[in-house]
Amino acid sequence: MADKRMTEQQVVAELRSGMTIGIGGWGSRRKPMSLVRAILRSDLRDLTVVTYGGPDVGLLLAAGKVRRLVYGFVSLDSIALEPHFQAARQAGTVEVTEYDEGMLQWGLYAAACRLPFLPTRVGIGSDVQRVNPELRTVDSPYGDERLLAVPALRLDAALIHMNRADERGNAQYLGPDPYFDELFCMAAAKAYVSCERIVPTAELTAAAPLQSLRIQRWMVHGVVEAGGGAHFTSCDPDYGRDEQFQREYVAAAADPLLWAEFRERYLDTDEAGYQAAVAGRAVAA
Amino acid sequence: MTATTSAADVSAPVTRAEICVVACADVWRGDGEILASPIGLIPTIGARLARATFEPDLLLSDGEAVLGAGTWPLGAAPDVVEGWVPFRTVFDIVWSGRRHVMMGPSQIDRYGNANISAIGDFHRPRRQLLGVRGAPGNTVNHPTSYWVPRHSTRNFVAAVDMVSGVGYDRAAEAGPAARFHEIRAVVSDLGVFDFNTPGHAMRLVSTHPGVSVEQVVAATGFELVVDGDVRQTRQPTPAELDLIRTVIDPGGLRNREVPL
Numbered sequence: 001m002a003d004k005r006m007t008e009q010q011v012v013a014e015l016r017s018g019m020t021i022g023i024g025g026w027g028s029r030r031k032p033m034s035l036v037r038a039i040l041r042s043d044l045r046d047l048t049v050v051t052y053g054g055p056d057v058g059l060l061l062a063a064g065k066v067r068r069l070v071y072g073f074v075s076l077d078s079i080a081l082e083p084h085f086q087a088a089r090q091a092g093t094v095e096v097t098e099y100d101e102g103m104l105q106w107g108l109y110a111a112a113c114r115l116p117f118l119p120t121r122v123g124i125g126s127d128v129q130r131v132n133p134e135l136r137t138v139d140s141p142y143g144d145e146r147l148l149a150v151p152a153l154r155l156d157a158a159l160i161h162m163n164r165a166d167e168r169g170n171a172q173y174l175g176p177d178p179y180f181d182e183l184f185c186m187a188a189a190k191a192y193v194s195c196e197r198i199v200p201t202a203e204l205t206a207a208a209p210l211q212s213l214r215i216q217r218w219m220v221h222g223v224v225e226a227g228g229g230a231h232f233t234s235c236d237p238d239y240g241r242d243e244q245f246q247r248e249y250v251a252a253a254a255d256p257l258l259w260a261e262f263r264e265r266y267l268d269t270d271e272a273g274y275q276a277a278v279a280g281r282a283v284a285a
Numbered sequence: 286m287t288a289t290t291s292a293a294d295v296s297a298p299v300t301r302a303e304i305c306v307v308a309c310a311d312v313w314r315g316d317g318e319i320l321a322s323p324i325g326l327i328p329t330i331g332a333r334l335a336r337a338t339f340e341p342d343l344l345l346s347d348g349e350a351v352l353g354a355g356t357w358p359l360g361a362a363p364d365v366v367e368g369w370v371p372f373r374t375v376f377d378i379v380w381s382g383r384r385h386v387m388m389g390p391s392q393i394d395r396y397g398n399a400n401i402s403a404i405g406d407f408h409r410p411r412r413q414l415l416g417v418r419g420a421p422g423n424t425v426n427h428p429t430s431y432w433v434p435r436h437s438t439r440n441f442v443a444a445v446d447m448v449s450g451v452g453y454d455r456a457a458e459a460g461p462a463a464r465f466h467e468i469r470a471v472v473s474d475l476g477v478f479d480f481n482t483p484g485h486a487m488r489l490v491s492t493h494p495g496v497s498v499e500q501v502v503a504a505t506g507f508e509l510v511v512d513g514d515v516r517q518t519r520q521p522t523p524a525e526l527d528l529i530r531t532v533i534d535p536g537g538l539r540n541r542e543v544p545l
Binding site: 026053071072073074075080081085086089090091092098099100101102103105120121122123124125126127128130131143144145146147148176177178179180 | 349350351369371372373376379380402403407408409410411412413414415416417418419420421422424425426447448449450451455456458459460461462463464465466
């Protein structure tokens with residue numbers, strides 16, 4: 001019986017520069033931030049990142065890890081605009097594939113189903129077609145509609161964060177929305193799940209309904225126990241978004257000196273150091 | 286007396302913000318049992334008002350993953366949950382057509398093309414905004430309306446920089462695949478607009494009380510259709526005013542989005 005427990009460092013050691021990596025969650029919600037922070041500490045570069053973007057995107061851009069970004073939006077939710085994403089776009093330092101949110105789902109689903117594309121009317125008529133000239137249309141074989149053919153978004157790796165998992169990779173969300181996490185896993189050659197707590201398998205359904213078991217072990221290559229691993233994004237019901245920290249992040253991003261301080265305090269350290277710095281800040285406040 | 290302290294006083298004069306709330310509510314009139322998706326503060330008050338009064342079968346989400354029953358104030362959660370709408374389900378509803386969204390564009394043009402993505406050249410924008418989000422899919426799948434809180438030649442423009450929401454000219458070019466495209470209305474702090482003209486160019490339907498046609502034309506960066514039949518935007522009824530002021534927005538946040 002496979003025990004898939006790993007550390008963040010072991011996950012990152014399996015990734016390579018130039019890979020296409022999908023990141024689950026949505027905006028500033030249930031992001032696998034401890035895995036993202038481990039990437040920041042690595043020498044990985046030239047990544048293609050596919051995501052409904054939040055601060056995961058901002059941090060990776062600020063660290064110069066991203067060559068291409070594939071997204072429908074990048075937002076911090078309670079703060080509309082992501083500062084590092086804005087800066088990178090306005091400086092022209094990142095290549096982008098900007099899709100409608102639904103096209104992103106369709107691309108992941110096509111990859112999950114091992115299809116070359118999926119047809120949709122989403123994107124038709126918009127400048128998504130103009131700025132992504134590689135997109136093709138397909139004529140309906142059953143009618144007169146010319147639809148957009150969203151190409152499969154195959155991922156080398158997927159990173160997601162869940163509330164609970166067992167050591168074999170069965171994983172559970174306990175918050176209000178599963179987002180698109182299992183599509184990221186199924187679209188990926190290898191999926192890595194971080195979670196707040198690894199528990200015995202029987203405990204998963206003792207505490208929550210069957211339907212919360214969104215991620216199944218056949219989708220999963222590795223499991224990382226990472227309490228607070230989604231910080232500062234939300235991980236309901238374990239914790240909400242750390243709005244104060246998010247404001248601190250945004251303020252720091254606006255100024256190179258403040259950002260250097262932020263990086264030194266929170267990022268130029270391991271995950272335990274990050275969590276200790278966050279906790280220390282809470283005590284001081 | 287500040288706007289906030291008078292916000293719940295039902296005898297106070299009607300504010301511009303309240304005219305806007307009612308104009309936003311009216312975009313959902315006749316929609317029946319569909320998901321009303323207001324983006325932004327005044328559209329949110331409007332959608333809740335529409336359901337509390339003339340459009341009781343509308344479905345409303347809390348902005349997260351819950352469909353709420355009843356009427357609840359800004360900043361609060363609904364007392365009664367009637368459904369579960371994670372983002373996956375919202376996409377399904379979009380593609381089914383059973384939805385009418387009201388979005389807030391940073392730019393909108395004469396045919397209703399709307400930009401929420403980036404200002405300037407897409408490949409190196411002067412100002413990066415959110416990205417196109419769901420605007421392309423929304424606009425070709427179900428009715429869309431727009432809310433612009435500060436009407437000016439900066440946002441009512443001759444051509445938008447990145448077509449996120451599809452306008453009538455682009456929908457026509459896209460052919461049968463865009464058969465479900467409809468832009469119902471645009472509401473700004475100056476007036477109400479639609480596209481019920483032969484070429485689907487934007488038409489001034491009504492100006493808000495105290496606003497002249499000339500003022501609207503001057504604040505618009507393209508040729509607006511003004512067909513001589515411009516009405517005044519309607520006033521809230523006493524019951525609507527009471528709901529806005531005492532139930533949905535007792536803190537008067539509306540009057541901060543559109544100052545008096």
